[in-house]
Amino acid sequence: MHQASRLTLALALTGLAVGLAPATANATPGRGVSAVTLFDHVVGGTQYVLKEITLAPGGSTGWHFHPGVVSGVVERGVLSHHDATCASDGVYHAGQAITEASGPGYVHIGRNLGTEPVVLEVLYRVPVGQEPAVDVPNPGCSFD
Template identity: 50%
Template structure:
């Protein structure tokens, strides 16, 4: 029995199964939620503290956002494609693109976000770090 336990523990330890990267320094406030047909809509205000990050994730639907304060840095799963969005900028995130949002600035970053998702799906889905060295 000890051998079986040791083998199972070793497989779990060295299996290479990646785990999701949690967010830190992120708060969200729901403004409105509604559904029409096969779509769920959610309007939220997202605040990321200086040094904070969303964690790696993707969305099942399309996300529309406007930067209200600060600077948002988004990096895609190839670890090199980075977008920097300043106050007043708008952005669209297409479904299934794995990315992370970070606040590399010294003031809180505030986004107003509209999520347009297939009915019954979560606003986002956690993903493991794809191998980027900063998270």
């Protein structure tokens, strides 16, 4: 994605997540996750952070929630997404958008169950001073 397109995405989207925040006790941190910050800017009391996130095959974000709304686009691969009931709440293919709700009431995990990396362009819209994602313990699912 060109720099201008990234900036346009950052400004057009309002707020996916990856457990990149400091871990809490018994949290399930991500594995096989790497991220590059493409844009980080504060407007008023909101911080806008655009990241390119890569999940290696077999990787996961770990269980987490976001203090702000998160939006993203799958650039490559297939992202499997599950909520705290352990149910799938979406499978996202290249070219598809994903939006995640905010708050501890929406604990979730993103996983790469495929054999190729998943690459995401993700915009976090969070209150200034808060982490984009908060790691939490596995809610009782047989996977993490």
